[in-house]
């Protein structure tokens with residue numbers, strides 16, 4: 001869990017144009033853009049450095065599943081030319097080095113305060129300003145607040161009885177110790193089989209005496225085919241970055257995935273299998289771009305799911321284990337597709353076993369391990385790869401108070417409500433970077449982060465040029481956007497899976513499809529149109545509370 005406060009410093013006070021929460025890729029670029037606009041800003045982050053998700057997720061095997069050449073800032077030609085990736089899919093340490101390289105180049109840290117948790121942010125309706133407080137005694141007043149808090153930053157530890165009684169070590173993949181963990185000779189239990197576990201298990205199994213994996217839901221995973229970055233490949237991107245970046249910004253997921261605009265079910269079987277074989281051989285998440293209807297047509301999706309199940313059964317030697325690992329009860333891609341290096345192969349090792357906890361759940365953590373039904377498993381260490389309170393957790397846990405003393409947590413009790421995933425009615429001057437209702441987690445995060453930061457920056461310029469000091473979405477615009485987000489989701493197979501996209505991994509969390517699945521390019525166009533129409537759907541007030549624009 002987050003470390004205790006370490007570095008001594010004096011509390012920050014005073015007035016800023018903007019307070020930013022989070023020093024990941026969103027907060028970093030936001031600060032850079034605000035400086036360019038001549039605005040004063042302060043950034044707070046719980047971590048002791050920049051990097052956000054890549055600061056925290058240091059578990060063994062942590063790696064991005066968007067190609068390195070596409071997973072970087074595009075706003076600076078100098079940055080994108082100077083930085084050299086060493087692998088096709090960069091590992092966490094390299095991405096964190098990249099974040100630090102950017103922070104150094106742009107001299108970002110002087111406006112950042114680390115090891116600092118924002119405890120509350122309260123909007124003053126008379127002054128049109130936010131008061132932001134932290135656990136380090138900082139109290140700042142800011143005209144605007146930008147929540148760059150990340151979509152997968154509130155790690156979730158299930159509430160197992162007996163957790164504190166365990167005599168061994170416990171780890172959460174999302175809060176991995178900086179010094180690393182040596183599992184040599186240890187008996188390790190891993191709970192969860194999502195993206196984090198699927199990356200971590202092969203690496204832990206290479207070290208530990210024995211690894212027991214507790215699986216509630218199997219996942220579909222595609223081999224990454226990672227390898228060293230070929231110089232010629234890197235150069236092919238660097239030589240053509242402006243055009244490729246422009247294409248990625250309009251692509252469905254913000255990734256150049258070479259989409260095949262053909263229906264799977266309309267393609268003859270042998271031809272279809274050849275396409276899947278090709279995608280499997282080239283690896284990565286672009287497997288889901290093999291056909292144009294894999295997320296909308298169940299019959300088409302079934303063909304892809306069956307193909308991957310066939311691969312799992314061909315790789316895993318023990319038929320019972322293979323059967324357990326092969327998902328059957330949800331369409332492929334509707335829970336986040338995973339990408340791995342040797343995940344399924346790992347189950348052929350004598351020191352790895354799989355326990356199904358679907359029907360007989362983990363009952364309790366015991367002093368020596370954990371109990372499933374009548375069986376107790378003994379461990380020296382337990383790894384919780386149990387995921388996050390995704391998309392809303394980081395925001396609703398903070399004490400965010402908008403108009404009339406209403407809290408964000410209360411407003412979102414039945415699910416997040418936003419306009420464009422950028423703002424929420426009743427919380428003026430508070431922007432979210434990649435908030436719920438935007439493509440966010442369904443996209444290349446850096447592409448979506450840049451789009452939001454640029455949109456917010458342009459919006460702030462617009463307000464400043466017109467001496468407007470207060471903006472918030474009209475409730476009617478927000479309602480219409482939420483309806484649209486749901487309608488688009490309902491045209492796909494996504495809502496049929498119990499995924500974290502739906503909030504289904506958190507007991508009691510409302511089942512609402514949170515990201516916007518209309519596509520990164522279409523969404524960008526919509527945001528641009530709204531801005532071009534004088535920020536249609538937003539209400540604005542000037543310093544004298546004169547309404548200058550409404551929807």
Ligand code: N01
Nearest residue numbers: 063064065158192193194195196197216217336385386387
């Ligand atoms: O978390 P998850 P994650 N008993 O929520 C299980 C991104 N990411 O950290 O599916 C037993 O996916 C849970 O079971 P179930 C990516 O977007 C990207 O792995 O809820 N099991 C599930 O198996 C990803 O999707 C990268 O039934 C329990 C697992 O824990 C997202 O982060 C790498 C349980 C949680 O899986 C989150 O991934 C890593 C319980 N009580 C992450 N509670 C890359 O770029 C939960 N589980 C490659």
